[in-house]
Amino acid sequence: MPNDDKTTKQYENEAPKKETKPEQVLIPDLDINIERLHRFLGGGADIVCRTLQHRSFDNARYALLYIDGIVDGIGLNTMLLGLLDDANRYIEGGVESSLYHHLTERVIANGKLGEVNSINKACYAMLEGSTILVVDGSLRAIIIDTTGGKSRAVEEPSSQTVVRGPKEGFTENLRTNTSLIRRIIKSPDLRFDYKMIGHQTRTNIAIVYLEGIAEVEVIKEVHRRLDAIDIDGVLESGYIEEFIQDRAFTPFPLLQNTERPDAACAGILEGQVIIMVSGTPFVLQAPVTFVKFFQSSEDYYQRYDIATFLRIIRMTSFFISMLLPSLYIAITTFHQEMLPTSLLISLAAQREGIPFPALLEAFLMEITFEILREAGVRMPRIIGPAISIVGALVLGQAAVQAGIISAAMVIVVSFTAIASFVIPAVNMGVAARLIRFLLMILAGTFGLFGIMSGLMILLAHMCGLRSFGKPYLMPFAPFVASNLKDVLIRVPWWAMRTRPTNIASDKNITRAGAGQKPSPDQEGV
C-alpha cells in the first residue's frame, strides 16, 4: 500500500477533485498560450508574466508565469538571472525539443521541476506557488517549484505549553510542518502520503506514519475516509475531523489534535497516523483511546513518579469537572444525611435566604461562568483585566453578599472551572463541560440515582465508541493488561518495553531492550 503509485504521487501534480473547467492543451504558439493562461486565472494583477528572449537566438522565446506573493522571490530572481545569462548555444536541430531540453537540463538551477501539457494543470501549479515556463513552439510547459512567500515562523505552541520539553510548534505551512517531523524521526520508514481536498481551496493534506509500525488497516482506512470527502473548502483540520470520525453524534472527541511536533512524533512512534492539513498548526492523530487525552507530552519528559501523580490528578479533575456541580445538587437536595453534620449546618447557613433551588442556582452560576469564559476568549486582549474584575467581584462576591447565590455554590462552580482547565486536551474538556449540564439536570430531578443512571448511559455509550476501528475505552474495555503501563501510571522508560498493542501493528511491538533498569552493581561499571 505505501509504495502504491497513487499514494506516493506528489501533490503538485495531482489533478483537482472536481474539474469544472474544460481541459485545454498547450499549443506551440507562445502568445496564445500566455493569453489562455491569463484568461484561465481571470487575469488578476498578481499574475506576473515575463517574456524572455534567448541571448543568441531571436526566435527562441519563452515566458515565465507566476503568482506574486506566493512564490519565493529570491529563488525566482536567481533563476531569472540564470535564464538571462544563458549565452550557450543549444544543439542545432528541431527547436521544439532542444530549447526545452536545454532549459531543463542546463539552465534552470532549481531542484524540483515538472512538466505539463495542459493549461489547466499549469494554472493549478501556479496556484500552488510554482512558476510556469512556457517555451515558444513547445507543447509542454515546465513547472518550477518556487513555492514560498511570507509565512509564520516556527514559534512556541500557544495551546499546549510545557515547562520541560521542545518549544517548537507547528505552523500554517505544510512543508515546514513535514520538515519538523522529518527532523525528529530520521527513519527511512517514515512515510508522507499527500492528498488534496476541497474543490476551491485545494488544500494539501499529508498523511504521516511509520511503515511497519502503523497498522496497515488503519492507514488504508484513513486513505479511504479522506478520499471520500467531497467539500469545497478545508480551512482547518476540524473540517476533516468531522468527516472522518467514526461516529457523528458523541460528545467525546474521536481524534486527537496537537500543535506540538514532539507529541505528533510520539504518536507516530506508537503507531498512530498523523493527518496534517495545510493552513493550520493543528494536526490530527488517529486512532486514539479515551486515556490518550489525559496524557501530556510533558509526562514523558519529566520523571515517571511525578508524571504518574499528575496523570491521576488529571483524571480526577476530569471527573470533578464533570460531576462536582451535579453531586453538590444531588447531595444537598436529596441526600442531606450523607453530609457530616457540621458541613450540613454550614451549607444550610449559607443557603438561608437564597431564593432559588440548588439546581437553578447551579445553572445560573455555570452559565455565568461559561459566558465569562467565552467573553474572555472573544474580547480584545486589552480589556482582559476588566472582565476578570467583573467576573470575580461583581458576579462572585456581590452575588453572594446580595444573597442571590450561596458562597458554597461559588466555590463549587469555580473549582469545577479550574478542574476543567487541567485536562490537557481542550476537546476532552469540552466534552466534560457539556456532560456536566446534562448531569446537573439529572441530579436536580432524580438525585444520585439520576447521576448514576446518567453515568451508566455514558459508559455504555463510550463502550460503543471506536476510533478508526479501535475500541475507545481500551485498555479497560477490552482489557489489555500490557497497555496499562501508560494509563493511570506512567512506568519508567526502561520498563516501557512495548508499544501499546492494538494501536500499533502487532508485528513490530518492541520499543526498548530488556534489562535496562539502572542498578549500582552492574558488571563492568
Place this chain on the structure above:
Amino acid sequence: MRLLVMKRIACAALLLLAALTTTGCWNRIELNEVAITSATGIDWDGENWIVSYQVVIPAAISSVTGGSGGGGPKSPIIVYSTKGKTIRDAIMHSFSESPRKLFFAHNRVVVIGEKAMNRGINELIDVYFRNSGSRETVSVLATPGTARKILEQFMQLQAISGAGMKEIIISEMKNTSILPNIPVYQLAMELTGDAKSAVVPEIFVSGSGDTSSLDSFSNTSIPSKLKLGRLAVLKDDKMIGWMSRKESLGAAYLRDSVQQSFIVVPCEGGEGKKGYDTIQILKSSTKIIPKLRGSKLTFTADVDVSGTLLESNCAQDLYKPGVIQGLEQGGQVQISSLLQDAWKKGQQMNTDIFGAAEKVHRKYPKQWKEWGKNWDEVFKEAPLETKIKFRMARMGLSNKSFQYLMDKREK
C-alpha cells in the same frame, strides 16, 4: 436500523422512568426547607408522649453572615415539644407549628425522661427501626428529670448541645469507660437478648439553676452543666433502677466494654503514710466463662488488663520488681472488688446486664431450656469468681517516685 435504535432508546428511557417509581418517595428538599434536629427528647406525662426537638438554627451558628444583620448573640438552637398518643403522632403534630420539616438524619442523641423509662420504650425502638429518616446509631441517654430540660441546656465549647452530648459520651467511653455509649440498635439487641436486660447511661443537669440562656456565657463559669452520671438498668424495656458509677465501671469490665480506664490503688508510703498510685488501664479484655459444678452454675470472669503508671505519691523504688508486683496485686484486688460489687448489684436488681445469659445459652444449650424459663432465679444464685491478670506495662518517664527521692535526701 434507525427505527431499531430509536426503539432501544425509548426502551431505556422507559426503564429509567419505571425505576423512578421504585425509589419510593419524591424526596427532593432544599437545605433551607429542613429543620436539622440535633437531639430528641422523649417524655411521658402519664397519658401522652411528649417529644421534644432541639433544632439547629444554621444562620446563628455559622460565622458566615448570610444576609442577616448583626444584633446581639442569637441562640444557635431552639427547643420545642409536641404531644401525641404515639411518638409518631407527636412528631406529626410538629407540622402545625414548625415552618420547616423536621430532619432527623443528623440527630445525635435521644434523651429519655425517667417517667418514659419507667413506662417502657418499646415504641421508641420501633419508631427508629421502622423509619428510614432516623439512624439507629443515635445514642440513647436517660435522665432523671424530663428530657426537655436536658435539651434546653447550653453547653460550653459546643454550640449544639445535642452534638455535644454525643461527643461527651464517646470521649467518656474512650477514656474512662465508666459509662458505655449505647446506640439504639445496641439497646434493641440487648433487650431482645436472652437476658432481656440493657443499660442506658444517665445525663443530668449538675449545679444549681440552668444554662438555657446565652447570658450565662458572659461569665467565666456557668451555673450548671450537662454531666454524665449513673447507669440506668433496664429490664423488659422498663427501667428498674440505677447503678452507681463504681458499679457501672465493674459492669463495664464484665461487659468487656472497657477501652481505656484508670484505677487508683492505695500504697504504703513508708513510715505509716498512706498514698495512692493511679494506674491507667490501656488494654482490657474480659471473658465470662460459665461452669457447671454439680448442678450449680458458677461464673468465672477472666480479665486481662495492662496499665501504665500515671501518678505515684508513695516513696517507691520502681526499679525493684517486688514493688511492681505489689502494684499489680493492688490492681487485681481493686478490679476484682469492682467486678464483685457490680455482679452483686446486678443480682440484687435481679437483672443480668452482663451478657451472662448468652454465654450460658451457648455453652449449655440443653440445660438452657430449663434455665431460660426462669433465668433470673438461676442468675441470682450464681456466684462469680474473678481471675485477673494484671500487667504493669510502663512506669512512665521516671522510675523512682518523687516522694522516694525526697525521702532519700532527708536521710
